[in-house]
Amino acid sequence: MTVALFAPCFVDQFRASAAIAALRVLERLGVDVEVPSGAACCGQPPANAGFEDEGAPALERFVRTFRRYDTIIVLSGSCALHVRMHAAAFGDDGAGVAARTTEYCTYLHDVIGLDRLSSLGAERNARAAVHIGCHALRGLGLASPSELQEPRYDRVRAVLSTVRGLTFADLDRPDECCGFGGSFSVDEPAVSARMGLDRLADYGKGGAELLVSTDVSCLLHLDGLARRLGVSLPVMHVAELLAGEVSA
Amino acid sequence: MRARDEMLTAVRAAKPAALPRPDLAAVSRFARAENLVAVFAESARLAGASVLLTTRGGVDAFVDSASKPNERRVSMLDVDGVHHDATADDFANTDLFVCEGVIGVAETGAVWLPLSRLRHRAALFLATNVIIVLEQSRIVNNVHDAYAAIDVAEEECGVFVAGPSKTADIEQMLVIGAHGPKALTVLLVEG
Amino acid sequence: MIVDHASAAEKFNANPERVTWHDATLWYAREKRDRAAAEVPEWETLRELASAIKEHTLSHLDEYLVMFERAAIANGAIVHWARNADEHNAIVHGILHSAGARRLVKSKSMLTEECHLNPYLEARGIDVVDTDLGERIVQLRREPPSHIVAPAIHLKREDIAETFVEHLGTEPGVHDPLVLVGAARVHLRERFLAAQAGLTGVNFAIAETGGIVVCTNEGNADLGVAVPPIHIASMGIEKLVPGPAELAVFLRLLARSGTGQRATVYTTHVHRPVRGQHFHIVLVDNGRTTQLGRTDFWRSLKCIRCGACMNTCPVYRRSGGHAYGSTVPGPIGSVLTPGIDLQKYAALPFASTLCGSCTAVCPVKIDLDAQLYRWRQVVTKAGHTGRMKRTLASVGGKLLAHPTLLAGAGRVARVVSRIFPQTLTNRFAGAWTKHREAPEPSPQSFRAWYAANRRGKK
Numbered sequence: 001m002t003v004a005l006f007a008p009c010f011v012d013q014f015r016a017s018a019a020i021a022a023l024r025v026l027e028r029l030g031v032d033v034e035v036p037s038g039a040a041c042c043g044q045p046p047a048n049a050g051f052e053d054e055g056a057p058a059l060e061r062f063v064r065t066f067r068r069y070d071t072i073i074v075l076s077g078s079c080a081l082h083v084r085m086h087a088a089a090f091g092d093d094g095a096g097v098a099a100r101t102t103e104y105c106t107y108l109h110d111v112i113g114l115d116r117l118s119s120l121g122a123e124r125n126a127r128a129a130v131h132i133g134c135h136a137l138r139g140l141g142l143a144s145p146s147e148l149q150e151p152r153y154d155r156v157r158a159v160l161s162t163v164r165g166l167t168f169a170d171l172d173r174p175d176e177c178c179g180f181g182g183s184f185s186v187d188e189p190a191v192s193a194r195m196g197l198d199r200l201a202d203y204g205k206g207g208a209e210l211l212v213s214t215d216v217s218c219l220l221h222l223d224g225l226a227r228r229l230g231v232s233l234p235v236m237h238v239a240e241l242l243a244g245e246v247s248a
Numbered sequence: 249m250r251a252r253d254e255m256l257t258a259v260r261a262a263k264p265a266a267l268p269r270p271d272l273a274a275v276s277r278f279a280r281a282e283n284l285v286a287v288f289a290e291s292a293r294l295a296g297a298s299v300l301l302t303t304r305g306g307v308d309a310f311v312d313s314a315s316k317p318n319e320r321r322v323s324m325l326d327v328d329g330v331h332h333d334a335t336a337d338d339f340a341n342t343d344l345f346v347c348e349g350v351i352g353v354a355e356t357g358a359v360w361l362p363l364s365r366l367r368h369r370a371a372l373f374l375a376t377n378v379i380i381v382l383e384q385s386r387i388v389n390n391v392h393d394a395y396a397a398i399d400v401a402e403e404e405c406g407v408f409v410a411g412p413s414k415t416a417d418i419e420q421m422l423v424i425g426a427h428g429p430k431a432l433t434v435l436l437v438e439g
Numbered sequence: 440m441i442v443d444h445a446s447a448a449e450k451f452n453a454n455p456e457r458v459t460w461h462d463a464t465l466w467y468a469r470e471k472r473d474r475a476a477a478e479v480p481e482w483e484t485l486r487e488l489a490s491a492i493k494e495h496t497l498s499h500l501d502e503y504l505v506m507f508e509r510a511a512i513a514n515g516a517i518v519h520w521a522r523n524a525d526e527h528n529a530i531v532h533g534i535l536h537s538a539g540a541r542r543l544v545k546s547k548s549m550l551t552e553e554c555h556l557n558p559y560l561e562a563r564g565i566d567v568v569d570t571d572l573g574e575r576i577v578q579l580r581r582e583p584p585s586h587i588v589a590p591a592i593h594l595k596r597e598d599i600a601e602t603f604v605e606h607l608g609t610e611p612g613v614h615d616p617l618v619l620v621g622a623a624r625v626h627l628r629e630r631f632l633a634a635q636a637g638l639t640g641v642n643f644a645i646a647e648t649g650g651i652v653v654c655t656n657e658g659n660a661d662l663g664v665a666v667p668p669i670h671i672a673s674m675g676i677e678k679l680v681p682g683p684a685e686l687a688v689f690l691r692l693l694a695r696s697g698t699g700q701r702a703t704v705y706t707t708h709v710h711r712p713v714r715g716q717h718f719h720i721v722l723v724d725n726g727r728t729t730q731l732g733r734t735d736f737w738r739s740l741k742c743i744r745c746g747a748c749m750n751t752c753p754v755y756r757r758s759g760g761h762a763y764g765s766t767v768p769g770p771i772g773s774v775l776t777p778g779i780d781l782q783k784y785a786a787l788p789f790a791s792t793l794c795g796s797c798t799a800v801c802p803v804k805i806d807l808d809a810q811l812y813r814w815r816q817v818v819t820k821a822g823h824t825g826r827m828k829r830t831l832a833s834v835g836g837k838l839l840a841h842p843t844l845l846a847g848a849g850r851v852a853r854v855v856s857r858i859f860p861q862t863l864t865n866r867f868a869g870a871w872t873k874h875r876e877a878p879e880p881s882p883q884s885f886r887a888w889y890a891a892n893r894r895g896k897k
Contacts, residue, residue, distance in 0.1 A: 013880055224877065400683050401648035
């Protein structure tokens with residue numbers, strides 16, 4: 001059973017601490033995990049911007065790099081969804097990689113389980129606002145989205161419930177998009193920023209002391225907005241909380 | 249005919265591969281309300297209607313109490329069938345219009361009124377105040393049951409009515425009484 | 440004119456209080472929808488059924504059109520076929536002209552908006568009065584609707600009061616909705632009683648029985664066809680459902696999804712003309728067949744125009760309907776209109792974060808976010824994308840495929856500045872930092888950290 005961890009390009013460059021934390025958590029849980037070199041990106045950013053063909057070489061490279069692993073853990077809901085949806089374009093290897101690719105929290109919840117996660121002994125006395133990236137939420141089904149009339153579940157909050165002392169901020173709109181949206185953030189800066197500011201206001205109203213998310217991309221956007229406003233709201237990936245890292 | 253034939257030819261060429269007509273058997277297994285009268289009343293009230301439970305004998309007294317002697321009242325309760333001689337002008341200044349529904353739908357609080365129950369299709373909309381009499385035994389569970397119980401094509405036209413006319417077109421603020429009636433009462437009679 | 444959603448949205452956001460209000464008002468509609476859907480235990484089953492019924496009907500659309508036509512003619516209706524907007528408008532005008540009718544009252548019909556029927560008829564001496572309150576408001580202001588269910592949702596009561604002072608003679612400074620609605624009622628009642636013809640849209644057409652169904656809350660569609668001797672019903676060919684049993688499925692979803700009501704106040708069925716009246720049905724294509732033939736996009740024709748995708752769309756709520764420059768705005772508009780004019784509407788598939796909320800609320804399960812993604816590919820391949828984006832994508836694509844380039848070069852900023860022309864990176868960075876601080880690059884990339892701390896231990 002070989003497990004690979006993939007940290008997308010923007011995590012690698014802008015939030016290496018999240019990837020390091022993710023790796024340490026897996027190692028402490030006894031997972032034999034590798035981080036193969038060879039793939040920097042899954043090709044999602046250009047593809048979502050309408051340049052699927054330009055993104056294809058990156059996805060193909062991703063497939064070639066990860067085809068030998070039984071489980072491919074992606075540290076981003078958005079990237080994991082892209083691989084799951086589009087890797088099958090690259091033959092049997094691609095279809096296999098698509099099927100074996102999972103998002104980080106999903107792996108922790110479904111494969112590791114909450115009991116073993118509790119053994120990490122993570123602790124954080126704080127009230128957290130939880131932001132599940134939209135692709136993680138509605139694309140991968142990490143939690144039940146508010147639109148659907150189905151039994152409620154939330155794998156992210158379940159994972160976070162193993163962090164002692166952590167409470168959750170009550171939000172008016174628990175799963176509204178933060179406004180990042182990849183190229184949308186620079187195509188439509190006014191609406192993108194407004195969406196993010198509205199999320200921050202909701203977190204403020206809920207008394208959030210920190211923001212935790214499945215997706216570093218959303219966090220970079222929200223953190224950039226908060227810092228411009230002069231609002232102090234530490235942002236963390238789920239892995240960083242589990243690893244007990246002190247946030248930046 | 250050229251437009252028709254061209255459109256049909258184009259549709260034939262464009263349409264996706266045939267997909268089966270879904271089996272609607274599932275609708276018979278949908279949730280059923282225990283107390284149809286209570287659920288109907290709740291739905292109709294949500295839609296802005298007043299709902300009263302009474303007996304057949306109580307209808308006249310209620311209708312009398314609902315309009316002043318100098319007001320114009322049109323009642324369809326003692327009339328059979330469509331009267332083509334009626335014109336919209338006959339109803340233009342009606343204060344109260346009274347008619348009897350064919351069935352009611354618990355799920356929505358709507359009542360089915362085909363043309364024959366209205367005398368003129370404008371009657372229901374021109375009157376300021378409307379009273380609909382409905383036998384409690386004629387309430388069905390949901391919209392599926394409603395369409396199974398009526399023949400939509402039996403008459404020229406027919407309408408499901410749930411509550412008085414309303415609009416929320418100004419700032420999404422609900423205002424009762426848009427173009428049609430400003431008040432609607434459903435008298436649920438026993439029997 | 441090419442639609443520039445981003446610029447229009449930026450203008451809309453110049454008034455943050457108005458955005459707050461617009462967002463909250465539409466979100467309220469979404470919340471009402473949630474409560475209405477939660478009441479129905481079989482909600483998700485209904486969505487499945489509705490989707491499957493529409494897909495079945497569209498896959499047999501020619502047969503259902505013929506079935507509908509046959510039944511409608513047998514009912515005494517006069518059925519017309521229009522390949523495009525011009526033919527539709529000419530048919531409507533022809534009916535009015537030959538009857539000598541000059542005063543038309545119209546209930547809400549997005550199809551006639553799409554066909555620009557009003558200016559066509561007005562140019563030919565017909566007095567057209569939109570009778571849905573929201574439609575009447577925007578008609579008096581000479582604006583297009585900004586939402587398909589709530590056409591005047593971009594306006595506040597003060598705006599509407601001003602319009603009514605000018606056109607309806609209401610008192611200046613009076614903007615109580617109750618008073619304004621009352622004034623409109625009196626104003627439109629006169630128009631109804633004087634009308635010589637009434638035109639309605641069609642929510643559903645029943646193939647087996649040849650009837651049409653119109654859903655309204657105000658009662659304006661009924662008044663508009665009950666008084667005058669001519670009823671014209673204009674419908675897109677995708678409005679068909681097989682029979683009354685199928686109709687029931689959609690009626691349970693439509694009002695709940697759109698406004699959170701259990702049903703609209705009036706669900707009106709017209710099968711035959713009443714004595715002395717002429718009942719015309721105009722079947723309109725206007726690009727629908729072309730959309731039907733597109734493998735990736737034909738499912739957009741399942742739309743029942745409930746407006747739920749607009750209410751839930753975080754981008755629509757913060758950019759306003761007019762930013763879309765199309766008859767149908769919001770997510771569904773952004774998958775319908777590029778098929779009509781790709782160059783003009785090239786920006787619309789990008790006016791989304793692909794958050795997928797639209798797909799999840801859609802009562803007929805249109806895969807809206809997936810279709811937006813597919814349209815983006817079509818738009819860029821056709822070359823309707825700015826140079827900045829194209830360069831970023833092609834150079835970026837090469838870069839992203841080669842991790843050694845990234846890893847070897849250290850900080851992204853330095854890599855990017857080496858590969859992209861300075862003007863492009865400045866514009867890109869400018870768009871990011873207009874509202875946000877730039878992210879701080881990590882002191883050491885994860886890749887570098889891993890090489891230093893884990894490589895070789897395995």
